[in-house]
Amino acid sequence: xxxxxxxxxxxxxxxxxxxxxxxxxxxxxxxxxxxxxxxxxxxxxxxxxxxxxxxxxxxxxxxxxxxxxxxxxxxxxxxxxxxxxxxxxxxxxxxxxxxxxxxxxxxxxxxxxxxxxxxxxxxxxxxxxxxxxxxxxxxxxxxxxxxxxxxxxxxxxxxxxxxxxxxxxxxxxxxxxxxxxxxxxxxxxxxxxxxxxxxxxxxxxxxxxxxxxxxxxxxxxxxxxxxxxxxxxxxxxxxxxxxxxxxxxxxxxxxxxxxxxxxxxxxxxxxxxxxxxxxxxxxxxxxxxxxxxxxxxxxxxxxxxxxxxxxxxxxxxxxxxxxxxxxxxxxxxxxxxxxxxxxxxxxxxxxxxxxxxxxxxxxxxxxxxxxxxxxxxxxxxxxxxxxxxxxxxxxxxxxxxxxxxxxxxxxxxxxxxxxxxxxxxxxxxxxxxxxxxxxxxxxxxxxxxxxxxxxxxxxxxxxxxxxxxxxxxxxxxxxxxxxxxxxxxxxxxxxxxxxxxx
Amino acid sequence: xxxxxxxxxxxxxxxxxxxxxxxxxxxxxxxxxxxxxxxxxxxxxxxxxxxxxxxxxxxxxxxxxxxxxxxxxxxxxxxxxxxxxxxxxxxxxxxxxxxxxxxxxxxxxxxxxxxxxxxxxxxxxxxxxxxxxxxxxxxxxxxxxxxxxxxxxxxxxxxxxxxxxxxxxxxxxxxxxxxxxxx
Numbered sequence: 001x002x003x004x005x006x007x008x009x010x011x012x013x014x015x016x017x018x019x020x021x022x023x024x025x026x027x028x029x030x031x032x033x034x035x036x037x038x039x040x041x042x043x044x045x046x047x048x049x050x051x052x053x054x055x056x057x058x059x060x061x062x063x064x065x066x067x068x069x070x071x072x073x074x075x076x077x078x079x080x081x082x083x084x085x086x087x088x089x090x091x092x093x094x095x096x097x098x099x100x101x102x103x104x105x106x107x108x109x110x111x112x113x114x115x116x117x118x119x120x121x122x123x124x125x126x127x128x129x130x131x132x133x134x135x136x137x138x139x140x141x142x143x144x145x146x147x148x149x150x151x152x153x154x155x156x157x158x159x160x161x162x163x164x165x166x167x168x169x170x171x172x173x174x175x176x177x178x179x180x181x182x183x184x185x186x187x188x189x190x191x192x193x194x195x196x197x198x199x200x201x202x203x204x205x206x207x208x209x210x211x212x213x214x215x216x217x218x219x220x221x222x223x224x225x226x227x228x229x230x231x232x233x234x235x236x237x238x239x240x241x242x243x244x245x246x247x248x249x250x251x252x253x254x255x256x257x258x259x260x261x262x263x264x265x266x267x268x269x270x271x272x273x274x275x276x277x278x279x280x281x282x283x284x285x286x287x288x289x290x291x292x293x294x295x296x297x298x299x300x301x302x303x304x305x306x307x308x309x310x311x312x313x314x315x316x317x318x319x320x321x322x323x324x325x326x327x328x329x330x331x332x333x334x335x336x337x338x339x340x341x342x343x344x345x346x347x348x349x350x351x352x353x354x355x356x357x358x359x360x361x362x363x364x365x366x367x368x369x370x371x372x373x374x375x376x377x378x379x380x381x382x383x384x385x386x387x388x389x390x391x392x393x394x395x396x397x398x399x400x401x402x403x404x405x406x407x408x409x410x411x412x413x414x415x416x417x418x419x420x421x422x423x424x425x426x427x428x429x430x431x432x433x434x435x436x437x438x439x440x441x442x443x444x445x446x447x448x449x450x451x452x453x454x455x456x457x458x459x460x461x462x463x464x465x466x467x468x469x470x471x472x473x474x475x476x477x478x479x480x481x482x483x484x485x486x487x488x489x490x491x492x493x494x495x496x497x498x499x500x501x502x
Numbered sequence: 503x504x505x506x507x508x509x510x511x512x513x514x515x516x517x518x519x520x521x522x523x524x525x526x527x528x529x530x531x532x533x534x535x536x537x538x539x540x541x542x543x544x545x546x547x548x549x550x551x552x553x554x555x556x557x558x559x560x561x562x563x564x565x566x567x568x569x570x571x572x573x574x575x576x577x578x579x580x581x582x583x584x585x586x587x588x589x590x591x592x593x594x595x596x597x598x599x600x601x602x603x604x605x606x607x608x609x610x611x612x613x614x615x616x617x618x619x620x621x622x623x624x625x626x627x628x629x630x631x632x633x634x635x636x637x638x639x640x641x642x643x644x645x646x647x648x649x650x651x652x653x654x655x656x657x658x659x660x661x662x663x664x665x666x667x668x669x670x671x672x673x674x675x676x677x678x679x680x681x682x683x684x685x
Contacts, residue, residue: 036667166524168576172531172569179538179562186545186555193555194541217614224610224644390648391656394641397614398660399667401621401637402630406674411622418618422611423530430527448558460551 006357007130013059013358014365022060023362026067027369034075035381036399040215044072045332046208046407058340059355063362065336069329070366073312074118074374077305078381081110083392091308093276097293097300104296109242111378113250113298114305115371121258121306122367125313128262129360132314134349136266137321141346145454146464150474151324152447156440157478158267158274160485167485169432177440178447180205187449200412207331209413210441212400213420214427214434220393221425242298250302253283257306265311266318279307313363319344320356324446331442524577532570539563613644629680630669635661 013019026048033044048068052061073091080091081098094114101110143151156178160170183194184204195201242250257279264275283303284293293300318324323345325331337344342352349356404413424434458464466472542563548554617640625633639657642648668674 166573166576168569168573169524169527172527172566172573175562175566175569176531176534179534179559179566182538182559182562188553189546189555191545191555193545193559194538217618220614220644221610225607390642390645390652391659393644394638394656395660395663397617397641398634398638398664401618401625402634402664402668402676405621405625406668406676409676411625414618414622414625418615418622421618422615425611426530427527430523430530432527432531451558452553455550456552460549462550 002134003130006134006353007361009354010130010357010359010361013354014063014361019060019063019358019362020365020369022064023067023366024369024373026064026069027071027366027373030068030071030073031075031078031370031374032071034072035078036075036395040211041069041072041076042208042211042329042332044075045069045329046403048072049332049336052336058337058342059358061340062333062336062355062359063366065333066359066363067366067369069312069333070122070309070363070370072329073309074115074370077114077118077308078111081114081301082107082381091276093280093304094301094308096280097295097297100294100296101298101301106296106298107382108378109246109298110301111381112242112375113246113302115374115378117250117254117257117302117306118309119367119371120254121261121308121310122313123364124258125262125265125310126360126364126367128310128314129317129363130357132266133317133320133356133360136317137346137349140321143322143346143470144468145450145457146468146471147474148322148324149447149450149454150465150471150478151322152443152450154474154478154481155267155324156436156443156447157481160436160482166431169430170436173427173432173434173437174440177437177442178444179440180210180437181441181444182448187445188452198412200410205416205441206404206407206410206413207438207441208404208407209416210420211438212404213417214424214437216396216400217417217421218424218428218434220396221421222428223389223393246298249298252286253279253299253303254306256282256286257303257308258310261307261310262314264307265314275307275311276304279303309367316360316363320348320359321346325442521577524573528570528573528575528577530570531573532567535563535566535568535570539567609646610644613640613642617641617644625680626677627680627682629678629683630676631661631665631678632680632683634664638664 014023029048030044033048034041045065045068049065052065052068076091077094077098080095081102084095084099098110098114101107156174160167160174181204183201185192185202192202257275260279260282261275264278267274280293280300280303283297283299284290287293287297287299289297315330319330319333323334323343325334334344337348342348342355400417401414404417405411407413427437428434454464455462464471465475538559542556542560545556545559546554547556547560617637620640621633621637624636628636635657638660639653642653642656665678669676669678
């Protein structure tokens with residue numbers, strides 16, 4: 001059977017001792033940097049990316065990078081649970097109940113539930129990836145620019161569903177993101193746009209600056225404005241391990257979260273963020289005790305964390321098969337592929353089977369290493385709780401400054417953090433969400449590129465997006481999603497789901 | 503001021519924005535769109551068949567202006583009162599523009615921004631060590647009741663920790679002493 005021989009090839013690649021070692025180093029580094037407050041998974045991967053550039057073997061480089069990604073993601077959940085500082089929007093859900101648990105002295109069980117859920121979900125989603133990727137790659141081989149354009153539109157619209165506030169503002173934030181992404185040299189003609197003649201802007205705005213600004217700095221400003229959001233956390237932490245009762249309570253959420261995450265992760269445009277929100281909503285719905293959600297329900301940690309990790313896995317599907325990054329970290333992965341001389345897309349599965357299957361198998365190995373590495377370390381992470389905010393927020397600013405500067409030693413990116421911190425603070429205070437902006441920013445260039453190429457191919461006929469069946473169906477789905485989000489009944493439901501977050 | 507509703511009504515043309523958050527969000531977004539649109543007019547637009555560098559940004563900026571205006575209109579017609587930063591004003595008391603910003607504290611904003619700007623402008627000149635130290639000395643003042651002595655302790659500690667993490671452990675090749683100091 002094809003699947004088995006493929007997985008066999010993958011495992012034999014992933015289990016070569018050097019690759020296991022690189023994966024372990026990646027997971028350890030990713031976790032260590034990811035738990036630094038203010039440095040989310042995106043910034044972590046961005047900062048550690050250069051380490052892998054020096055590798056000669058692209059497989060080893062990408063395996064290590066995948067390890068860094070999982071580690072960073074787990075580190076991000078750790079800071080979300082312990083200090084209520086989600087490094088990216090997907091762990092924002094974890095913070096709701098996880099942080100309540102931490103405040104009640106149950107940080108240990110929360111972290112353990114996150115780790116165990118992530119591992120189980122990751123194992124299952126790896127299988128999904130192995131089955132679905134080749135099939136989807138075959139479909140994707142027939143995709144033209146019109147289809148890609150429509151797919152990106154669908155992804156962007158889908159990301160509205162994960163915004164908590166008004167859909168109108170979410171759409172506007174996406175559009176602002178797309179617009180900000182046009183800064184820099186035009187992909188087709190090389191004309192510098194919106195650069196004020198500054199050389200630093202020719203490569204465009206760095207999205208680490210945008211992410212750190214609108215998420216990190218804006219969050220700090222918000223916390224300093226509402227000190228009650230940040231009262232001191234209980235220092236005494238008892239029982240690090242989940243009880244038998246806890247294990248019984250997290251089994252269902254993990255299973256459901258895995259299912260939800262595996263499906264939603266495939267969607268381009270923040271499927272993994274959507275996955276954690278969706279799983280949280282599902283758990284709240286099926287729970288016998290929905291009122292406990294938002295007050296430290298372990299189900300509210302286990303479900304979304306499993307969904308998040310399953311989706312993180314399956315979000316490699318659009319990357320490997322379509323070359324479309326599902327979220328910012330995947331965009332960095334594309335960068336890493338290209339630097340290694342590999343262009344991600346439908347053909348890469350055919351041409352580089354060892355790399356693709358090795359990567360897929362190493363994801364499972366990475367998840368295993370993550371659990372083995374982190375369960376014993378929970379006590380260490382929990383000690384982070386004792387750091388007072390007066391020390392914590394300066395660390396965030398300083399680490400973020402150095403980390404962003406180190407990307408390519410361009411101080412301009414640090415200046416951009418300050419700018420986007422201010423803009424983000426104003427917009428967030430007005431009820432706008434930063435996540436759609438970041439997605440628009442990441443997918444904007446793809447949108448423009450495929451729009452222009454599709455129109456070039458159709459001799460300037462915009463009907464090409466509607467006459468090609470696949471493109472038309474994708475756009476129809478996007479329109480449907482938009483209508484559903486705008487319907488008042490659905491909005492009320494959404495508000496119920498998000499009410500604890502406010 | 504404007505305790506009588508009629509007065510407030512007249513001053514805004516008979517309409518009062520009922521959600522200041524929506525109003526400000528809409529205005530900021532529309533302003534971004536407008537700025538990009540004006541700048542985009544300076545680039546070659548080309549045609550639908552062969553778009554120039556200005557076409558796509560101009561269209562997107564136009565959409566953003568439209569959305570910003572829509573949000574402003576919504577602030578008057580159907581305000582989004584569910585947001586926690588904008589408590590509903592059922593008493594109908596005067597205009598509440600700036601309500602979302604009534605409690606803006608300048609101290610954190612100035613200190614955080616100044617720290618980042620300081621880092622950006624000195625890291626090449628002074629090098630990593632001094633730029634980090636300066637930044638770490640400025641940021642703590644974003645918090646109320648920060649003393650110079652405490653800030654100094656935080657700054658020294660953070661500089662050491664940063665150097666250990668980024669230079670010793672992550673092995674990033676960064677100039678420790680800047681150009682201005684002959685580094």
